[in-house]
Amino acid sequence: MAKRFRVTLAQANPVVGDLAGNAALARAAWDEGRAAGADLVALPEMFILGYNPQDLVMKPAVQRAAMAQIEALARDCAEGPALAIGGPCAEDGKLYNAYFICRGGKIVSRQFKHHLPNYTVFDEKRQFDPGPLGGPVAIGEARVGTPVCEDAWFEDVAETLQESGAEILLVPNGSPYYRDKFDRRMNHMVARVIETGLPLIYLNMVGGQDDQVFDGGTFVINPGGELAVQLPVFDERVVHVDFERDEDGGWRALHGEKAVLPPGEEQDYRVCVEALRDYLRKAGFSKVLLGLSGGIDSAMVATIAVDAVGAENVRCVMLPSEFTSQASLDDAREVATRLGVRYDTVPITGPQAAVTEALAPLFEGSAFGLAEENIQSRLRGLLLMAMSNKFGEMLLTTGNKSEVAVGYATIYGDMAGGYNPIKDMYKTRVFETARWRNSTHRAWMKGPGGAAIPPGVIDKPPSAELRPDQKDEDSLPPYEVLDGILYMLVDEDSSVAECVAAGYDRETVKRIEHLLYLSEYKRFQSAPGVRLSKRAFWLDRRYPIVNRWRDPG
Structure with missing residues (x-):
């Protein structure tokens, strides 16, 4: 009889700072996994605290409380599947974005995030220390490696895990939405699968947090780049994914749900x-x-x-x-x-x-x-x-x-x-x-x-x-023109000369650029709003309020 390995994936919606509530969500997912005979129940990155916690994660009392919740989960979930969950880990004067594996009442593995994103909405180099490259953990019949989010966008972490014996890659994520981002995720994950020859689980959270929305879209890829499972975007889901050893001794995910993603x-x-x-x-x-x-x-x-x-x-x-x-x-x-x-x-x-x-x-x-x-x-x-x-x-x-x-x-x-x-x-x-x-x-x-x-x-x-x-057009150009110029200046960081080369009137571009810089003080005091692009006003684009720079082009 072929050997099986069952993973329960929780595409769940945490609340930043609600440690007890997030632990309860994790426990509910673990209960479902135990009832389904899972070997491992997995939750996303930084789930116990919620993501993106920003500077909240740097507060020592928060770090201690988060660790206490994870230790309590480990004790409560001793009899049944292993539990994998993300959270902060303060150790030897350093703070890590960590992914914990709990089994038999204890934390048996800590994988520390190695590549810390420090662009757009992310400030992880300010908040965390980079962790060392780690190895896989044995769970049931399988050895599971856990590159944390950004770690799977680079070759070295997955390669190190594969070389040290990993048989399945589980990538926990707190990856927020912007239009067409899913294709970038898929391309990077397929690259890791091709490089390592291992199946890969991409597990993402869902839900809104301030200006960001985490869109889920969890998927599983088999060796060779074949899509085995695709969960819908935005919906909270708990699903069970079965892996089976093939004749060469490697693991392959059995085919499951394949949701069709909606258009942009x-x-x-x-x-x-x-x-x-x-x-x-x-x-x-x-x-x-x-x-x-x-x-x-x-x-x-x-x-x-x-x-x-x-x-x-x-x-x-x-x-x-x-x-x-x-x-x-x-x-x-x-x-x-x-x-x-x-x-x-x-x-x-x-x-x-x-x-x-x-x-x-x-x-x-x-x-x-x-x-x-x-x-x-x-x-x-x-x-x-x-x-x-x-x-x-x-x-x-x-x-x-x-x-x-x-x-x-x-x-x-x-x-x-x-x-x-x-x-x-x-x-x-x-x-x-x-x-x-x-x-x-x-x-x-x-x-x-x-x-x-x-x-x-x-x-x-x-x-x-x-x-x-x-x-409006008494004082602004037609919106088709205004938005075209703004998209170049804001979303693409284009110069005035590049806007002119694209066909826009130079005087109009210069005026719009001036209004853009002049209005920074208003945006600094404006209400938060949802992020749809990679260049939303707030964390994606941070300019000085007092600023005399104007592009001479």
Whole structure:
């Protein structure tokens, strides 16, 4: 009879800092593995503390508490399969990103992460010490090597494990989403399989943490690069994978589930939904509110919110001024009606008149301008925050990446709030996503099917409506042009000369570059928002607030 080795994989969703809760999730997965006759139950990287813990992991009390939870898990899970779980390990004055194997009531193996990522959202060289290259651990009939996340992106760790007797590679990950990242992961893992001749398990966590979403997508590759198992993205899953020795004495995974991954636009939208849903749950909120202007951005945020937490937990508020058009009033009401949310109207004309009167002696003799426009936005922010305080509903902001990039938003006004679901979505992508959502409905969406966003809202010219007949393109280039320039300047770090070579007007590029740098102070104070790209504003792109550099090109 062929020898078998069963691994239970937990594609699970930890909460940063909830050590007891994360341990309970691990214990539940271990119980499922024990009931299924598993030899090993595996959880992702840094699971006991949650990922990305940032500087929380450097706190000695956190390190001690995390280790105590792992030791308790080892004792509690003594009778049954081995348990593999990630966590911090402080040892001899150093701190490691570690992966622990527990068996028979004890920790029997510690694999320390060797290659520490220090780019985009990662600061692991600041937080951890690099560990030495390690060896595999014997579990049942197999010898398992565990390159931790980034270690599997390089040849040396897997090669060392293979040379020291590993028969199966288990790669625990806390790998956050950006569009098309899955293909990069797969390419790197296939390379490790080809180089070592070993089967490989890529185990990733799911769930949102601040600006990041971990998208799961756990998979198993057999020698030769054959895909044996593919789990869906974003869903929490516990699955059992069987390995069988082949006639040459090596292990091969038996074929199991092979989920089809959704296209990029669907993954982006689901990331927005999952990020908001988890941010609220993990921060202790159940309800949200937002200002609904009748424009595409607030309509998109309202739709994301309804899909995340349900219409009964979303309040939309229209705060009209003297410049708000009847079309915007009608569009906002229609959005609220289609989504089925509570819809309130709070005019700002009275508060605006009071502020105008208070400032009249100081502003006498000056023309209506930016200051008066921003008073309207700041009054809206004040009133929305008052409602947030009164009703315990988190205020969502609605600025897209194009606006966030060039500062086309009012600090302490429409930038006020706790979270921004479209912070990393350019305006042209907002339009595309709205059309996609109107034509698509999935089981994970709590909102209605059909055209949730009225086509008229998508098609009308964008306007802040802070002065008569205002249009965004009065002060900005068309969004197709703006987003093209911003993508080059922000996402690709292109020079002005490279933008001009791509066909953009030099004067326009220079102006957009100036606005981009000038708005850094606003972004520094803005609400967090979900990361969709490799160059999201916050941890991916960190610039000085005071900065006189301008590209002479």
